[in-house]
Structures are given as C-alpha cells and as structure tokens.
Amino acid sequence: AAEAEPLSNVLMCLQLSAVGDAVGARASLGHAVRGFRDVRGMSAPGKPRRTASLLGIEAAEYLVASGLAGLTKQALDLAAKAEAAALAKAAGYGKGGPFKGVKGKVARSAAATAAREAAARVEGSGEAGGAEPLAVKHRRLRCLARMHLHQNPKAALALAQESTELGAFEDQEEISAEDKELAWMVRGDCHHTLGERGPAAESFAEAVKSVTERGAVVPLRTLVRLGNLRLSLGQYEEAKQVFLGGAGGWQTCSMWLGAGIALLRLEKFGDAECALQEANVRNNQAAQVWGYMCLLCLQAGEARIKQADRARNVAERLGLKDPQLLRELGNVYTSADRLETAEALFRRSLALDETNAHTRRRLADVLSAQNAVADAVNEYLAVVDAFRALYDTLDEQAEQ
Numbered sequence: 467a468a469e470a471e472p473l474s475n476v477l478m479c480l481q482l483s484a485v486g487d488a489v490g491a492r493a494s495l496g497h498a499v500r501g502f503r504d505v506r507g508m509s510a511p512g513k514p515r516r517t518a519s520l521l522g523i524e525a526a527e528y529l530v531a532s533g534l535a536g537l538t539k540q541a542l543d544l545a546a547k548a549e550a551a552a553l554a555k556a557a558g559y560g561k562g563g564p565f566k567g568v569k570g571k572v573a574r575s576a577a578a579t580a581a582r583e584a585a586a587r588v589e590g591s592g593e594a595g596g597a598e599p600l601a602v603k604h605r606r607l608r609c610l611a612r613m614h615l616h617q618n619p620k621a622a623l624a625l626a627q628e629s630t631e632l633g634a635f636e637d638q639e640e641i642s643a644e645d646k647e648l649a650w651m652v653r654g655d656c657h658h659t660l661g662e663r664g665p666a667a668e669s670f671a672e673a674v675k676s677v678t679e680r681g682a683v684v685p686l687r688t689l690v691r692l693g694n695l696r697l698s699l700g701q702y703e704e705a706k707q708v709f710l711g712g713a714g715g716w717q718t719c720s721m722w723l724g725a726g727i728a729l730l731r732l733e734k735f736g737d738a739e740c741a742l743q744e745a746n747v748r749n750n751q752a753a754q755v756w757g758y759m760c761l762l763c764l765q766a767g768e769a770r771i772k773q774a775d776r777a778r779n780v781a782e783r784l785g786l787k788d789p790q791l792l793r794e795l796g797n798v799y800t801s802a803d804r805l806e807t808a809e810a811l812f813r814r815s816l817a818l819d820e821t822n823a824h825t826r827r828r829l830a831d832v833l834s835a836q837n838a839v840a841d842a843v844n845e846y847l848a849v850v851d852a853f854r855a856l857y858d859t860l861d862e863q864a865e866q
Contacts, residue, residue: 472501476525480540495521495544516602518548523605530612538613545606549598600640604632608649615652615659623656630669643680647673651688658691667695674708686716693724702731719749723758730762738762753784757791764798771802778807782814789819793828800832808832823852 475498483491499517522545529538598606607629614622630653633646654669670692677684689712696705709725726741739762745755756777763774778795786792796811812829816822830845 472498472521473524473528475501476521476541476544477528480525480537480544483544484540516549516552516599519545519552519598519602520605522546522548523602523609526609527605527612530609535613538609542606542609542613549602600632601642601645604629604641604645604649607632608645608652611652611656615655619656619659623653623660626653626656629653643676647676650676651685654688654691658695663695663699667692667699667701670695678711683715684712686712686718686720689716690720690724693721693728697724697727697731702728706732713744717748719745719752719755721745722748723752723755726755726758726762730758730765735762735765751784753781753786754788754791756781756784757786757788757795761791761795761798764795764802767802771804775807786814787818789815789822789825792818793822793825796825796828796832800828800835805832805836809836821852823849823856826852 475494479491479494479498482488482494495518498521502517502521522541522543526538526541526545529541607625611622611625611629614625626649629649630646633641633649650669650673654666654673657663657666657669670688673688674684674692689708693705693708693712696702696708706725706728709721709728713721713725722741722745726738726745729735729738729741732738739759742755742759742762745752746759749755760774760777760781763770763777792811792815796808796815799805799808799811809829809832812825812832815825816829819825826845827849830842830849833839833842833845
C-alpha cells in the first residue's frame with residue numbers, strides 16, 4: 467500500500483519482479499517512491515530526483531545485512547536501472563524538449579552509457595557516472611563493500627575506503643553524518659576481516675567518535691568490536707574507556723566483561739572484580755566471565771585459591787572455549803605449583819588450538835616438572851616439528 471514504509475514496497479517490488487509480475491513490481495515501486503515523500507516527509511537528492519535509486523540501495527543494504535546475496539544483487543540492479551533512467555531523463559529533457567530528433571538520439575545514447583555504467587556498478591567496480599549524486603554514490607559504495615566483504619575483502623576495502631573518502635570533508639553536507647559513520651563501520655569490518663587490527667580499530671574509533679559527538683547511541687556491536695581490538699593490541703587504557711563509556715548505554719554482559727578484562731590488565735584488581743561481578747549479574751552462564759574471575763582470584767595467591775578453583779570449575783562446566791585464557795590460567799596454576807590442574811588446562815587449550823607451539827611447550831614443561839619424561843619429550847619434539855614446518859613455510863614464501 468502507498469501508506470506502507472517505502473522499504474516494504476521496494477522489497478515487494480523485488481519479490482514480484484522475481485516471479486515475473488512486472489506490472490505489480492512497477493506498481494509497488496511507484497508506491498515506494500511516493501511513500502518516500504509522503505511517509506518520510508523528505509526528498510531524494512539529485513536532479514532528476516534519485517528516489518528509486520536511493521530506495522534500491524536502501525533495500526540492498528537491508529538485504530546484505532540479512533545475508534541474502536541474491537536479492538541484494540537484484541536490489542542493486544534495480545538501483546542501477548533507476549540511475550540509468552534518471553540520466554536518460556536528464557539528457558532528454560535537460561533543454562526543455564521531449565525525446566525527439568537530435569535530442570532523442572542524445573537521450574538514447576545517454577541511457578545506453580548509463581546502462582553500461584550501471585552494469586559495471588552491479589559487478590562491484592565502483593565506477594559511477596558523474597551525474598550520480600554523492601549521497602547515492604556513497605551509500606552504493608558502502609553497500610557493495612558489505613556485499614563483497616567475505617568473498618573478496620580486498621575489493622570490499624577499496625570500496626569502503628572510497629566511500630569514507632567521499633564524506634571526508636566537513637562541509638560535505640549532502641552526505642548525512644549517519645551515513646558517514648556507517649561507512650567507517652563497514653571499513654572497520656573490512657580491515658578486521660583482513661586481519662588488519664590497527665586500521666580496523668582506528669576506523670571503528672572514527673565512527674564511535676562521530677556518533678558520540680552527535681549525542682546518539684553507538685551500536686553495541688561496534689563498541690564490543692572496538693573494545694576487543696584495543697584489548698588484542700594491548701591498548702588497555704583505551705579499551706577500558708570504550709567499555710566503561712559504553713556501559714552506560716548498554717548494560718550488557720559483554721560490555722562489563724570487556725571492562726573487567728581491561729582493568730585486570732591494568733592491575734586495578736578491585737575495579738576489575740566489580741566489573742566482572744556486574745557481568746556475572748547480567749549473565750551467570752557466561753563461561754568467559756567465570757574464567758576471568760578465576761584469573762582474578764589467582765592474582766591474590768593462596769589467599770583466594772579456593773575461590774579460583776570454584777570459578778574454574780564453573781567455567782569448565784559451562785564449556786570455556788577460549789584457548790588463550792585457558793593457557794594463561796595454566797601458566798598461573800603452574801606458578802602456584804598446581805601442576806596437575808595446569809596440565810589439564812594446557813590440554814584443554816590445545817584441544818581448541820592444537821597448532822599452538824607455545825601452549826604445547828608449556829605443557830611439556832609441566833610434564834617434565836611432574837617427571838613424566840617420555841610424555842614431555844614427545845611434546846618437545848612436536849614443538850620442534852611445528853617450528854621446522856613454520857620455517858619451511860617462511861622459506862617458501864621468501865623464494866616466491
């Protein structure tokens with residue numbers, strides 16, 4: 467219906483088009499275009515207005531977030547065809563005449579050129595006609611980046627970078643602050659997928675800064691990802707600020723857990739315990755929370771060893787699957803001369819990450835300390851083999 471949210475009508479248009487109902491698809495798209503103005507009370511950018519283009523891209527963003535790659539391509543195709551039609555309309559009517567004579571030839575030529583450019587955009591090239599409004603181009607590039615994120619992350623990053631660069635100038639009012647922030651989030655996802663933790667953190671930080679300055683609420687996913695990246699980079703003070711700053715708006719286990727980890731690394735043990743308790747209140751079935759509570763208790767030595775054991779037992783019962791945390795717990799139990807417990811923790815860590823030579827060496831050390839010489843030798847040999855394989859791989863890469 468015309469009164470429905472425009473996005474719903476665009477999705478209906480795509481569905482009807484997929485089943486061959488061209489008349490129904492055009493009617494739904496017409497409802498969406500009218501609803502953009504009537505329901506949302508706003509106008510699309512460009513001359514002619516790129517309402518259909520913008521709605522197609524909006525639908526594509528919704529669909530790619532839902533993991534529907536096929537429908538995403540259909541939505542981008544719809545946006546590309548709408549852009550081609552807008553360019554043809556501009557060429558045909560730009561000087562006041564209908565599609566006749568010489569002007570008609572110009573219009574048809576412009577439409578053909580626009581169609582070729584549109585096809586290139588659907589394939590993800592990122593090339594665009596000069597008449598495309600910046601706001602539309604910005605969203606299209608961002609959507610294409612998300613669509614290619616997992617299949618071709620390098621291409622996705624190039625598209626995301628172009629999108630953020632379009633909105634880089636402070637006087638660029640055509641692109642909304644929200645769109646600029648989303649582009650930085652997508653860019654952060656691209657860097658993260660490529661394993662580029664530093665650039666990923668800076669991209670997410672740019673988005674968080676902008677959202678915070680507007681007084682809006684930063685998405686929980688963005689805060690958690692930024693905070694965890696800061697932790698992985700050893701930037702504990704920055705991680706603490708991210709998690710504690712976001713905990714006011716998001717009273718979740720993940721936020722308080724992140725704050726607790728950061729405070730623990732900063733050796734602010736009292737504050738860390740408070741944060742981990744807050745996380746436990748919000749979800750007492752989170753194995754990682756119990757694991758870090760165990761680690762915190764172990765910092766106090768024998769005075770809290772029983773509390774540490776209880777927390778560890780709960781974490782194991784809940785299925786703790788963090789190999790790095792399990793190895794760290796094994797190291798602390800080794801220092802406390804609790805060798806059997808340390809051995810069990812190292813073995814659990816290796817079960818989750820069997821290629822980790824560092825964990826295997828620590829297991830060998832503990833076995834040696836328990837006089838399990840044969841088992842220790844086997845583990846040490848496995849470590850040597852792992853490093854030999856690593857060096858062979860590095861030599862091959864150097865030769866290439």
